[in-house]
Amino acid sequence: MRRDPEWAADLRRYGLRRPFLKEQSIWAVAVYRFGRRVDARREGVAKQLLTAGYWLAFRLVETVVGVSLPKAAHIGGGLRIWHFGGVFVHPGAVIGRNCTLRQGVTIGNRHEGGPAPVIGDDVEFGAYAQVLGGVRIGKGCRIGALAVVLCDLPDGATAVGAPARIVATRAAPCPVAQQEAQQEAEHVADVELVVEGER
Numbered sequence: 470m471r472r473d474p475e476w477a478a479d480l481r482r483y484g485l486r487r488p489f490l491k492e493q494s495i496w497a498v499a500v501y502r503f504g505r506r507v508d509a510r511r512e513g514v515a516k517q518l519l520t521a522g523y524w525l526a527f528r529l530v531e532t533v534v535g536v537s538l539p540k541a542a543h544i545g546g547g548l549r550i551w552h553f554g555g556v557f558v559h560p561g562a563v564i565g566r567n568c569t570l571r572q573g574v575t576i577g578n579r580h581e582g583g584p585a586p587v588i589g590d591d592v593e594f595g596a597y598a599q600v601l602g603g604v605r606i607g608k609g610c611r612i613g614a615l616a617v618v619l620c621d622l623p624d625g626a627t628a629v630g631a632p633a634r635i636v637a638t639r640a641a642p643c644p645v646a647q648q649e650a651q652q653e654a655e656h657v658a659d660v661e662l663v664v665e666g667e668r
């Protein structure tokens with residue numbers, strides 16, 4: 470468990486002491502990561518037993534918490550789900566790293582048997598946002614509460630409404646560039662303090 474870097478990243482995003490006591494959604498994330506680790510094991514009796522345990526836990530958590538994260542979906546580390554209830558992710562969906570979901574979010578197909586979305590890193594979903602079909606959502610997008618997204622979104626877009634329209638775009642921050650900008654801002658603030666002190 471501790472050696473699963475994606476799970477470690479999830480825990481960092483929750484950023485809580487004893488998150489299992491405070492956020493029901495993390496139960497679903499834990500079961501999802503467990504299922505992925507079981508799938509990665511070599512074939513054998515242990516894998517069969519663990520897979521049976523996974524299905525039991527998956528159905529139990531899905532029913533009680535209302536968060537469905539099937540192990541066939543690809544979800545990057547650093548997943549944060551605020552609240553719980555009505556969160557459904559299609560098994561064929563791909564979700565990048567450090568994404569944020571909220572209650573009522575669906576990431577699914579548009580027609581039965583159809584393709585599922587591919588979501589970039591650092592995408593934020595407002596409550597009850599729906600992203601449907603084989604659409605690609607760029608890095609750093611923000612999808613408004615109650616939006617219904619049926620088309621691709623470029624990096625850094627903010628989309629709202631049903632069907633969703635883009636109301637803003639911003640360059641998706643590259644983590645390294647972001648870090649450098651932060652350091653630069655801190656440096657400038659320090660210099661200003663020194664100058665202020667010398668006056």
Ligand SMILES: CC(=O)SCCNC(=O)CCNC(=O)[C@H](O)C(C)(C)COP(=O)(O)OP(=O)(O)OC[C@H]1O[C@@H](n2cnc3c(N)ncnc32)[C@H](O)[C@@H]1OP(=O)(O)O
Nearest residue numbers: 551571594595596611612613614615616627628629630636
């Ligand atoms: C218990 C809890 O608290 S759970 C938390 C629930 N909260 C959420 O789910 C938050 C989701 N966040 C949103 O929906 C936000 O409005 C965002 C991220 C989409 C946009 O936020 P901002 O960047 O501040 O955009 P801003 O408020 O300036 O709105 C831009 C335009 O989009 C419209 N808009 C914003 N959000 C929505 C929305 N969810 N649905 C429809 N239109 C919206 C605004 O009215 C505005 O339109 P206008 O330019 O015609 O006046």
Ligand SMILES: N[C@@H](CO)C(=O)O
Nearest residue numbers: 551552570571572596
């Ligand atoms: N901070 C929470 C509000 O409950 C959220 O963003 O969903």
